[in-house]
Amino acid sequence: MSGRDSRGVAMSGGGGRSNIIAEARHYLGGNPTSRRNLWCARFMNFVLKRTGHRGTGSDLAASFAHYGHHVSGPRVGAIAVMSRRGGGHVGIITDIGRHGSLMMISGNYGNRVREAPVSRGRIYAYVMPN
Secondary structure (H helix, E strand, C coil): CCEECCCCCEECCCHHHHHHHHHHHCCECCCCCCCCCCCHHHHHHHHHHHCCCCCCCCCCHHHHHHCCEEECCCCCCCEEEEEECCEEEEEEEEEECCCCCEEEEECCCCCCEEEEEECHHHEEEEEECC
């Protein structure tokens, strides 16, 4: 069943996927981890654990490229693994715009949990949690 959340953002039909997004949104603007830097993967593992999923157990964003099951493109609720200068980044796709633009929520984006547009060109893996 598809729908939109209270902010009008499209949500996935799978209950687990929307639960992951909803859980991540609880922490917008904050940092629920004990880390001061390089904590996007820690945040992703934290959200997965809080929603009953097993994470990677790693603080490396790239660890999510070998997690869950791969999907060929973006889906709401998919974990997106990205390259960036000096390392990687990981977050959850929260919306796919009419023209293919992506929104993602992630930890350690400007030193806080943030939901923002993301460039498809930087994403090298999309995975769905088990």
